Amino acid sequence: MKVKNAMTADFLRSAYGGESMAHMRYLIWGESAKKDGYPNIGRLFDAVAYAEWAHAKNHFNVLKDEAGDNTVAAGAVFGHTNIVENLQGAINGELHEIEQMYPVYLETAKFQDEKDAYKAFHYALEAEKIHAKMFADAQISAKNKKDIGDEKIYVCPICGYTEIGDNVEKCPVCGAKRDIFKSF
Amino acid sequence: MKVKNAMTADFLRSAYGGESMAHMRYLIWGESAKKDGYPNIGRLFDAVAYAEWAHAKNHFNVLKDEAGDNTVAAGAVFGHTNIVENLQGAINGELHEIEQMYPVYLETAKFQDEKDAYKAFHYALEAEKIHAKMFADAQISAKNKKDIGDEKIYVCPICGYTEIGDNVEKCPVCGAKRDIFKSF
Ligand SMILES: [Fe+2]
Ligand SMILES: [Fe+2]
Ligand SMILES: [Fe+2]
Ligand SMILES: [Fe+2]
Ligand SMILES: [Fe+2]
Ligand SMILES: [Fe+2]
Secondary structure, eight states: OOOOOHHHHHHHHHHHHHHHHHHHHHHHHHHHHHHTTOHHHHHHHHHHHHHHHHHHHHHHHHTTTOOEEEEEEEEEEEOOSOHHHHHHHHHHHHHHIIIIIHHHHHHHHHHTTOHHHHHHHHHHHHHHHHHHHHHHHHHHHHHTTOOOOOOOEEEOTTTOOEEESSOOSBOTTTOOBGGGOEEO | OOOOOHHHHHHHHHHHHHHHHHHHHHHHHHHHHHHTTOHHHHHHHHHHHHHHHHHHHHHHHHTTTOOEEEEEEEEEEEOOSOHHHHHHHHHHHHHHIIIIIHHHHHHHHHHTTOHHHHHHHHHHHHHHHHHHHHHHHHHHHHHTTOOOOOOOEEEOTTTOOEEESSOOSBOTTTOOBGGGOEEO
8 A cells, every 4th residue: 555645645644633633532522521421422422532543543554654753734623611612622623524624635535546545535524424413413412401312322443434323234334244333 | 721822832732633643553553463463562552542642631631721623733653564663653753752842842831831731741751751661672572573571551540651560659750549540
């Protein structure tokens, strides 16, 4: 696996940085949600953190032969106050990825004929669309001081596809069998 | 908790980015180490990933009232090939933090009288010194195609202090009692 173009390599590094920081802030916000009496929103943060791990890993692995130290420029959301605001931060981050970041990265990967990068960006974008919706639903509950339901949340470890409940036989994004899904 | 100065806030964000990416690459390299027949080096990667989580969380929490979206510039190491090279990447990352990054961030926090940031940077720097040594020792083993020993590895969840075996009654860096240490 080789990345041929510097711009695609840069975008993979930025995406790795963005996913790594998203993974981390969801772990942090998830811990707070549990402490604040929202165990199921906490679980949602943990599940989505795991999906962002899958995205970061995919980007990192497309770059596996590009060894070296880099300064990475990547988008991140900050703030750690209350659950409604934390969920707003999560929604903002996901929407930025859906509306701006991944569409441009995908267009570049197509333009530069970088198939492995294209696949990694595609997997991420599809999952982020789901995440934005899940966080928005959770925020509606949290605004009413209610937790979300206790249904299990499943994540595909290959592409980060995320679902509440047991709805599909195989991953609709990457085709993986659901018996490898991780449950939260 | 308020950060008064833009430069300190920027360095906290960069440190958060660097720690989040380090956390992520150690999870990735740790998984590979286990697959390649080095379960104990895999455990070391997992333990140090947890320490980097503590650092990232500390930096994020000093910034907790600085809500918003930012483009973060942060150092990261890339490459995912074999265990000796992955450990070299880990050593390089830790040494950069020890020799360059955290000394400058600490000096700035002192100069700008930012006590919370100073503490977060201090905790990280002390742990990174230990990490660099642990990864260097592990690399010597790996170069001889040997795993490291199976002694438990402990991490302080407050400051990321890391030790192999049960050596201290309380954390020598932050003073936490060892019964809150996480074991790997
Ligand atoms: Fe993602
Ligand atoms: Fe996401
Ligand atoms: Fe999938
Ligand atoms: Fe660290
Ligand atoms: Fe470290
Ligand atoms: Fe400590």
